[in-house]
Amino acid sequence: MPVTTQDLLTCLHRMAEVIEANREYLTALDAAIGDADHGINMDRGFKAALERLPPVEDKDAGTILKTVGVALVSTVGGAGGPLYGTAFMRAGTVLEGKYELDPQDVLAALDAALQGVVMRGRANLGDKTMVDALTPAVQALREALQNGADIADALERAASAAEQGMKDTIPMLAKKGRASYLGERSIGHQDPGATSTYLLLRVMANVAQEKRN
Amino acid sequence: MKKLINRPEDVVKEELEGIALAFPDMVKVHFAPDFIYRADAPVRGKVAVISGGGSGHEPMHGGFVGMGMLDAACPGQVFTSPTPDQMLEAAKMVDGGAGVLYIVKNYTGDVMNFEMAADMARAEGLRVLNILIDDDVAVKDSLYTAGRRGVGTTVLAEKICGAAAERGYDLRRVADLCRRVNINGRSMGMALTPCTVPMAGKPTFELGEDEMEVGIGIHGEPGRERMELKTADEITEMLALSIIEDPEYRRTVREFDEEKGEWVDVELVDPPFRPGDRVLAFVNSMGGTPDIELPIIYRKLHEICEKKGLVIVRRLIGRYITSLEMQGCSITLLRMDDEMIDLWDAPVKTPGLRWGV
Ligand SMILES: Nc1ncnc2c1ncn2[C@@H]1O[C@H](COP(=O)(O)OP(=O)(O)OP(=O)(O)O)[C@@H](O)[C@H]1O
Ligand SMILES: [Mg+2]
Numbered sequence: 001m002p003v004t005t006q007d008l009l010t011c012l013h014r015m016a017e018v019i020e021a022n023r024e025y026l027t028a029l030d031a032a033i034g035d036a037d038h039g040i041n042m043d044r045g046f047k048a049a050l051e052r053l054p055p056v057e058d059k060d061a062g063t064i065l066k067t068v069g070v071a072l073v074s075t076v077g078g079a080g081g082p083l084y085g086t087a088f089m090r091a092g093t094v095l096e097g098k099y100e101l102d103p104q105d106v107l108a109a110l111d112a113a114l115q116g117v118v119m120r121g122r123a124n125l126g127d128k129t130m131v132d133a134l135t136p137a138v139q140a141l142r143e144a145l146q147n148g149a150d151i152a153d154a155l156e157r158a159a160s161a162a163e164q165g166m167k168d169t170i171p172m173l174a175k176k177g178r179a180s181y182l183g184e185r186s187i188g189h190q191d192p193g194a195t196s197t198y199l200l201l202r203v204m205a206n207v208a209q210e211k212r213n
Numbered sequence: 214m215k216k217l218i219n220r221p222e223d224v225v226k227e228e229l230e231g232i233a234l235a236f237p238d239m240v241k242v243h244f245a246p247d248f249i250y251r252a253d254a255p256v257r258g259k260v261a262v263i264s265g266g267g268s269g270h271e272p273m274h275g276g277f278v279g280m281g282m283l284d285a286a287c288p289g290q291v292f293t294s295p296t297p298d299q300m301l302e303a304a305k306m307v308d309g310g311a312g313v314l315y316i317v318k319n320y321t322g323d324v325m326n327f328e329m330a331a332d333m334a335r336a337e338g339l340r341v342l343n344i345l346i347d348d349d350v351a352v353k354d355s356l357y358t359a360g361r362r363g364v365g366t367t368v369l370a371e372k373i374c375g376a377a378a379e380r381g382y383d384l385r386r387v388a389d390l391c392r393r394v395n396i397n398g399r400s401m402g403m404a405l406t407p408c409t410v411p412m413a414g415k416p417t418f419e420l421g422e423d424e425m426e427v428g429i430g431i432h433g434e435p436g437r438e439r440m441e442l443k444t445a446d447e448i449t450e451m452l453a454l455s456i457i458e459d460p461e462y463r464r465t466v467r468e469f470d471e472e473k474g475e476w477v478d479v480e481l482v483d484p485p486f487r488p489g490d491r492v493l494a495f496v497n498s499m500g501g502t503p504d505i506e507l508p509i510i511y512r513k514l515h516e517i518c519e520k521k522g523l524v525i526v527r528r529l530i531g532r533y534i535t536s537l538e539m540q541g542c543s544i545t546l547l548r549m550d551d552e553m554i555d556l557w558d559a560p561v562k563t564p565g566l567r568w569g570v
Contacts, residue, residue, distance in 0.1 A: 027413060035292050035432040036413050044290075073329065074246070077267075077293040082325035120325055173357070177321045178434060180358035181351075185435070 001211065002100040003151065005061050009053065011207045012068060016046035018199050029192040033179035037078060038192040045076035045084070060099055065092030065109070079177055080193060083117050083130065090116035103151045107141050110158070114138050121176065128174040128186065130193035137162035137201050152208040159205035162198040169194045214414045216538075221411035225268050225290055232275060236564045239279040243306065246299040249275040250285040255309040260378040260387045261285070263303055264316040264371055266323055267292040269410070270431055273368055273534045276565025282375035283563070291410050291537070292432045294322030300330030304339055312340035312384035316370055316391060318363025319347035320432075324467075328476070331469060340384060344391040345466050346370055348398045348545070350459045351428030351437050360464050362430045365495055365545030366398030368533045369557075372566065376559035394553065396483045399459055401428065401452045402543030404499060405442070408433045408536050427451065431499075431536045431543075445506065449513035452544045457486050457521050486548065488522025493529065493557065495545035500535035502542055507531065510542055518546075527557055533565065 019026075019042045026039030049071040056067045065088050073085030091109035098105060114134045123129045140161035144154035167190065174186035177193070218224050225247070232249060233242035240249050248265070255261065264274045265287030274286035284307040289295035304313045313334065317327045324345065331341045346363035374391045382390070404426040407416040410433065417433030420426060425448070428437030443451070462483040470477040486492070496511045498504070507530050518525050526549060534543070549557070560569030 031413070031415075031417060035434050036410055036417050037290070037293050040412050041290075041293055074296045074298040077289045077296050077326070078322040079294070079325060081294070081296055081322070082329055121321070175357050176359055178359070178432070181362065181430060181437070182435065183358075183437060185437075 002102055003106060003208070005059075005064060005099055007207060007211060008061055008064055009057060011204055012053065012064070013050065014203045014207060015200050016050050018203050019043050019046045019196065022199055026192050026196055029190055029195055032189045033174065033182055033186045034192060035178055038080060038196065041076045041078045041080050042084075042196055045072045045081065048075040060095070060097050061101060062092045062094070062096035062098060065089070065095060068092075079121070080196070082120055083193070086116040086120045087113035103145050103154060106151060106155070107138070107145060110138050110141060123176040126172060127176040128169045128172040128179060128191045128194075129176050130191070130197040132169050132172070132191065133162040133165040133194035133197040133201075136165040137197075150212070152205070152212040155201070155205040155208045159198070159201040162201040166190060166194040166198040214409050214411070216409070216411060218411055221414070224411045225288055228268070229275075229288065232564070239562060239564055240275075243302065246296070246302050248285050248287045248299050248303040248306070249278045250303060250307050251278055251280070251283075254284055254307040256284070257309050258311055258381075259309045260311045260382065260384050261304070261307040261309055261313045262316065262371065262375050262378050262387065263287070263300065263307065263313055264367070265289070265295045265300060265303075265327075266318050266320075267294055267432065269537045270534050272532070272565030274371070277368070277371050277375075277563045279561070279563030280570070281379050281559060281561035281563070282371055282566065291412065294320065294326045297326050297330035297333055300327060301333045301337075304330070304334045304341060305337070308339055312342070314374065314378075314384060314387050314391065315341060315343045316367065316374065317343050317345050318367055319345045319360055319466075320362060321359050323363075328467070342384060342388045342469055342471075344388050344395065344468070346395050347464070347466070348395060348400045349430060350399050350401050350455050351430075360466070361462070364402060364431055365400035365497055365534055365543050366395060366547060369398060369493060369495065369529070369545065369547050370394040372561060373553055373556045375561065376556040379559065380556070392481070394547065396481055397548040398545060399456045399483065400543055400545040401455045402431070402499065402541065403427045403448060403452060404429045404436065404536070404539050404541035406501060406540040408500065408539040410537070425541075429536075429541065431534060433536050433539060445509045446513045449510050449544070450517060453514050453517045456544060456546050457517070457523065459485060461485050486521070486523060486546065489524070490548045491524045491526045491554075492518065493527040493547040493549055494518065494525045495529040495547070497534055497543045497545065498532040499539040499541040499543065500532060501538045501540035504531070507542065510544070514544060526554060
């Protein structure tokens with residue numbers, strides 16, 4: 001069963017719920033090594049994105065994702081705004097004109113999102129950023145699909161990989177973003193951006209799982 | 214949390230509404246997207262100087278909009294970078310046909326948002342250059358960090374570049390001057406207390422009665438080092454020597470190359486201070502430190518500069534770039550040449566800085 005734009009919309013609404021539910025958690029993580037705003041920023045952005053969805057709900061996946069991206073860029077602020085905004089816009093560009101997505105489309109969209117984040121923020125793997133969650137997720141998704149997994153299983157692997165990537169940021173020394181100013185003191189804390197990335201991927205996996213069942 | 218606010222989510226909006234009502238002769242405020250701009254903008258034929266950043270650093274940046282300084286300022290939420298749509302609309306509003314300079318403090322969020330804004334503005338036919346301010350010596354190694362943060366020198370750059378634009382410098386010259394101010398300015402700050410972001414409701418970090426945080430930025434983030442509280446003289450010496458003895462600082466920054474039509478990496482070098490240098494000494498309150506304590510800091514700074522052979526030719530003492538209600542201070546030293554001194558003295562009329570008018 002292909003992924004429909006209805007599934008995509010369900011996914012976006014659930015993402016907004018999960019971000020809202022984790023607003024304090026993400027902000028607390030950011031308080032430890034940043035400036036205590038990541039959860040607040042993301043929640044404001046996803047709420048704004050939802051408000052802009054109704055007029056494009058019957059449009060293609062690309063238009064829907066680009067609408068979300070533009071909303072995030074203009075409302076999140078901070079580093080998260082341009083990074084997540086670019087990620088959604090790039091994913092949207094790949095899915096232009098599509099109303100049904102096969103597993104390869106999902107992979108291409110997530111890969112484009114990752115490339116967008118890297119282009120904008122120029123972070124390397126191991127710098128303690130969202131790239132450390134997104135990179136292994138895209139890789140796991142690619143491998144799972146190559147090994148014949150269906151989209152639900154493949155996204156489940158991607159979410160697990162993102163979760164591992166998120167946890168792996170704990171011992172890292174931050175080299176990008178605000179956390180890098182702490183030097184050694186950034187060690188021992190989980191990166192807030194990697195955490196929000198994991199939460200979004202977890203939603204995608206859950207939505208795919210529920211659809212299959 | 215105890216603050217003179219109504220609802221945490223309305224703080225920035227209501228601040229802007231108040232500014233519009235309080236200073237109608239100097240500024241106007243545009244909402245959605247939010248920005249403060251010169252009441253007489255656009256000034257025909259003049260380069261427009263725009264800055265912006267998270268709110269909570271008042272009077273910077275909004276308080277520096279007006280004749281002889283900024284044409285517009287884009288406020289983000291408290292301690293959060295503003296967004297590209299604000300910067301783009303501000304540029305369109307104040308561009309007088311001679312181009313726009315974005316003065317950007319070096320924080321990941323500000324840098325990425327201003328780069329997106331500049332790309333969007335150029336796509337709409339505007340001429341825009343971005344210059345970064347990265348003067349915080351608390352950040353030692355640019356290889357393993359996002360680079361030095363933009364702090365006190367930003368205020369000085371906005372004044373000097375604003376005056377240059379007012380005098381009719383073209384865009385390239387204002388941008389070159391801004392870069393020159395940046396590489397000649399260095400700052401360092403410290404905190405006695407944390408601060409509370411209205412939307413978060415809790416202090417950004419915890420500090421014991423007998424502790425202080427040294428090497429802080431301006432976002433209530435913890436600094437490089439926590440130590441036992443010291444006297445004003447000892448603190449001043451620590452900050453001043455970190456600045457004066459800071460070695461040459463090299464890093465690459467991204468600037469837009471108009472000939473190539475793309476972003477390029479530019480290597481910049483901050484030369485160290487030397488005996489005989491003429492400097493502007495800037496002692497700044499982080500917000501909660503009262504005016505009675507700032508001269509105590511300046512007194513010691515003056516003595517140290519004399520001992521080190523630095524000649525203080527201009528001074529700025531007060532609350533100009535803050536972290537909400539945080540107690541603490543920062544020191545900035547800017548090596549000045551004749552042109553910078555002349556531009557510093559030029560008339561300025563903004564809510565936060567006014568002289569010569
Ligand atoms: N250069 C980068 N590349 C990729 N991700 C980054 C980069 N810099 C920061 N991040 C991510 O952004 C997260 C912080 O996002 P947040 O929305 O809190 O922005 P911020 O750093 O507070 O921005 P600002 O500097 O404007 O306040 C970090 O946890 C990290 O994952
Ligand atoms: Mg943050």
